[in-house]
Amino acid sequence: xxxxxDLASIATxxxxxxxxxxxxxxxxxxxxxxxxxxxxxxxxxxxAATSKGQVGLILRRDPPTSLIDTERRLEYGAYKAMFPTDxxxxxxxxxxxxxxxxxxxxxxxxxxxxxxxxxxxLNAEQRARIGQQKWRLxxxxxxxxxxxxxxxxxxxxxALDSTARTELDYWAGVIDADQVHPQPIASAAIRWLRRxxxxxxxxxxxxxxxxxxxxxxxxxxxxxxxxxxxEMCHLGDPLEDLAWSLDPLWSWGESHLAGRLLPPDEAxxxxxxxxxxxxxxxxxxxxxxxxxxxxxxIWISSSExxxxxxxxxxxLAYAGWVMTDRQNRILLDYLSPLSKSxxxxxxx
Amino acid sequence: xxxxxxTALKLLARRIMSRLVPDARSTYAxxxxxMVTMLVSAMAEELESGIDKRIQDIEAMRQIFQLxxxxxxxxxxxxxxxxxxxxxxxxxxxxxxxxxDDCTKVLIRLHEISEAQGDSGAELSNAIWRYLELHAARHAxxx
Numbered sequence: 001x002x003x004x005x006d007l008a009s010i011a012t013x014x015x016x017x018x019x020x021x022x023x024x025x026x027x028x029x030x031x032x033x034x035x036x037x038x039x040x041x042x043x044x045x046x047x048a049a050t051s052k053g054q055v056g057l058i059l060r061r062d063p064p065t066s067l068i069d070t071e072r073r074l075e076y077g078a079y080k081a082m083f084p085t086d087x088x089x090x091x092x093x094x095x096x097x098x099x100x101x102x103x104x105x106x107x108x109x110x111x112x113x114x115x116x117x118x119x120x121x122l123n124a125e126q127r128a129r130i131g132q133q134k135w136r137l138x139x140x141x142x143x144x145x146x147x148x149x150x151x152x153x154x155x156x157x158x159a160l161d162s163t164a165r166t167e168l169d170y171w172a173g174v175i176d177a178d179q180v181h182p183q184p185i186a187s188a189a190i191r192w193l194r195r196x197x198x199x200x201x202x203x204x205x206x207x208x209x210x211x212x213x214x215x216x217x218x219x220x221x222x223x224x225x226x227x228x229x230x231e232m233c234h235l236g237d238p239l240e241d242l243a244w245s246l247d248p249l250w251s252w253g254e255s256h257l258a259g260r261l262l263p264p265d266e267a268x269x270x271x272x273x274x275x276x277x278x279x280x281x282x283x284x285x286x287x288x289x290x291x292x293x294x295x296x297x298i299w300i301s302s303s304e305x306x307x308x309x310x311x312x313x314x315x316l317a318y319a320g321w322v323m324t325d326r327q328n329r330i331l332l333d334y335l336s337p338l339s340k341s342x343x344x345x346x347x348x
Numbered sequence: 349x350x351x352x353x354x355t356a357l358k359l360l361a362r363r364i365m366s367r368l369v370p371d372a373r374s375t376y377a378x379x380x381x382x383m384v385t386m387l388v389s390a391m392a393e394e395l396e397s398g399i400d401k402r403i404q405d406i407e408a409m410r411q412i413f414q415l416x417x418x419x420x421x422x423x424x425x426x427x428x429x430x431x432x433x434x435x436x437x438x439x440x441x442x443x444x445x446x447x448x449d450d451c452t453k454v455l456i457r458l459h460e461i462s463e464a465q466g467d468s469g470a471e472l473s474n475a476i477w478r479y480l481e482l483h484a485a486r487h488a489x490x491x
Contacts, residue, residue, distance in 0.1 A: 036379035181445070182452040185480055188459055314383040321390060325489045332484055336477045 005042060007032050010102060014059060017101050018048055018108075021094060025051050037315065040071075040231060045111060056111030058090065062104040063311065071231050072097075076107050077154035078206075078230035085149070087141055090226045112226040115217035119260050126220045131261030132270055133223050138211055138245060139274025142238035146206045155234055161200035163236040168193055168290060174297040178304040185328045185335075186300075189293050192335055198286040201237035202277050209233050211241045212250045213259035239279065242271055243287035248330050249295060249323065285334075292331050299323040357392035361385045386491050393490070398441050401486050402448045406436065408479050409451040416458050416472055424461075427454050455479070 011029040019027040032046035035058075044059040062072060072095070079092035091110040099105060119127060146152070158166050172190050175183060209232025217226040246258045246267060258264040268279050303320025305311050333339050350356050362385075369381035413428040431451050436444060459476045462469035 033374060034376040036376045181449050182456055184452055184456050184459065184476075185484070187456045188480075191460060191463060314380055314387055317387050318383055321387070322489050322491060325484075325487065329484050329488070332481055336481055337474065338477050338481055 005034060005044075007034070007044075010044065010059075011046065013101050014046070014108075015048070017094075017096065022050065056113055057093070058109045058111050059106055060109075061102055061106040072105055072107070074155055074233060075231040077151070078233040079109065081149045081151060082206075082227075082230070085144065087137060087144075088224060088226050089230070090228070112217045115219050115225045117214050117217055117228075119213055119218075122220060127257070127261045130218055130220070130223060131257075131259065131267065134213070134216065134259065134261060135245070135267045135270040136274045137224065137227070138208075138241055139271040139277075141208065141211075142205045142241070142271070142275040142277060143203065144206055146204065146235050149206070151206060151235060157235055158204070159200075160204055163201045163204070163240075164198050164286070164290070167234075167236060167240065167294070171290075171294045171297040175293070175300055178297075178301045180300070180303050180307055183296075183300070185331050186293060186296050189289055189331050189335055193286065193290055193293065196286055198237075198239075198283045199280075201239070203238060204235055205238035205241075207234050207236040207238065207241050209241070209244075211245050212247070213261060214250070237287070238275065238277060239284055239287040240291065242268065242279070243284060244291040244294075246288070247291055247295060248333075249292075249326055252326060289331070289334050292327055292334065296324065296327045296331070299327060354392045354396040357388055357395065361388040361392065364388070390489055390491055394441075399439055399444050402441075402444045403436060404486060405479075405483055406444075406448055406451055408482065409455055412455065412458065412472070412475050412479060413451075415475055416462075419458060419461055421457075421461065424454065424457055 011032045015027045015029040018029075019025070028049045030047045030049065032044055035043040035045055037043075041063065042061045044061070046057055046059065047054050048057050076092055076095040079089055082089045083091055090112050092107065093110060094108045095105075096102075096107070097105040119130065122130065147157070151157075168190070175186050175190075179186075208227065208230060210229050211227070215227065215229045216224050217228065218224045246264050248255055250259045251257050254260050256263060258267045261267075262270075271277075272279055299319045302316040303324065306313070306316040306320055364381060365385040369378050369385065372378040372381055410432055413432055416428065417425070419425060419428075427450075431447070431454060434447060436447055455476060458472065462473040462476065465472075
């Protein structure tokens with residue numbers, strides 16, 4: 001995505017679009033602003049007013065590439081499937097794939113107001129409460145029936161004994177394709193993962209794919225109001241989401257708290273209690289190394305996007321340089337026989 | 349000629365942060381500007397010491413190649429022999445990166461072989477892990 005978006009033009013076009021969808025008279029769009037963060041799509045917040053009142057909406061517009069068609073429908077499908085359940089998500093309203101409106105496909109969702117994603121200013125009691133809810137919700141998600149919720153209509157349904165290999169093959173392939181420089185730590189980690197494949201998943205679950213602090217909206221008093229960013233959602237082993245949520249990257253500098261909220265063992269206990277599933281430590285170690293490789297693949301891909309010109313967003317460079325550095329150090333902690341960290345020797 | 353390029357970049361980053369970002373018209377632009385400032389500072393650091401760090405890496409990988417002279421892969425032995433004598437010139441970041449990448453590709457292959465050798469490959473494997481730890485520490489970003 002290059003160039004500054006023309007907010008006035010977007011406001012005019014989206015107002016026309018909504019008027020056509022709602023068929024309740026003219027629509028006025030005001031207070032439109034671009035939301036910073038996330039490089040896969042442009043995100044805008046705005047108010048839409050009709051004769052019936054005013055609502056806050058979120059618009060997400062695709063970048064100029066055809067490569068993420070599947071992701072777009074998958075993400076929207078996930079929101080549609082999850083909205084009626086106990087898992088709080090923003091209400092999905094429209095998915096528009098005709099580029100005539102805004103130059104690229106886009107989706108519109110209801111805005112969740114009076115909520116934020118940043119936990120930095122929470123006190124200890126608030127962190128504990130939000131953290132407990134975070135992992136309870138993840139445990140609940142782990143045991144939902146994805147087929148009954150319609151996931152089989154828009155995402156592949158893997159066999160229980162192929163979930164790990166499917167994911168590993170995919171993300172190892174991303175590293176192969178996108179690495180700007182050779183990656184010795186990633187290569188060692190992938191070899192370790194292939195030598196130590198885990199047993200089949202206990203259950204085929206809905207895997208959010210990016211379940212972490214920063215991807216849910218909350219109010220310190222009311223708790224979690226919406227889980228965001230379902231674009232990497234897929235069906236697989238629920239341990240993948242649990243491992244991702246506990247990756248040290250999300251609590252960099254505060255390693256005693258997973259996601260800056262709860263001690264990791266407490267988070268795991270809450271997840272087990274809510275889901276009824278058990279976390280076998282050896283199997284879980286595999287998923288911890290895997291999610292570090294998955295994350296590394298995403299950061300390496302960001303670097304490649306930035307360098308090859310698909311987008312010059314600073315956040316891509318930040319992810320590609322800073323996150324790659326940190327994720328490599330996490331993998332060293334897990335796998336190096338010389339690691340002196342508290343994680344060293346627990347894996348590998 | 350810019351007399352002190354890395355210092356100049358750091359000063360410009362500071363100017364972006366203190367003068368331009370506060371005047372940005374939107375919170376998006378302010379956040380974007382702050383991130384650009386961080387990255388420019390990181391680039392100043394890279395300009396200052398990127399070549400030296402990579403030369404240290406190359407020298408360390410060459411020592412590992414000496415250790416691995418008897419590896420049972422003639423093509424790999426040939427590649428290592430060439431990398432041991434290749435001149436690290438010109439001393440530009442691009443040129444040094446190229447040699448660094450070539451050495452790293454060989455290192456990856458050596459690591460794979462050492463793992464397959466089990467106990468007999470332990471010395472080489474540990475040497476490579478030691479290198480990877482030092483490499484990560486040497487290149488750790490301070491932002």
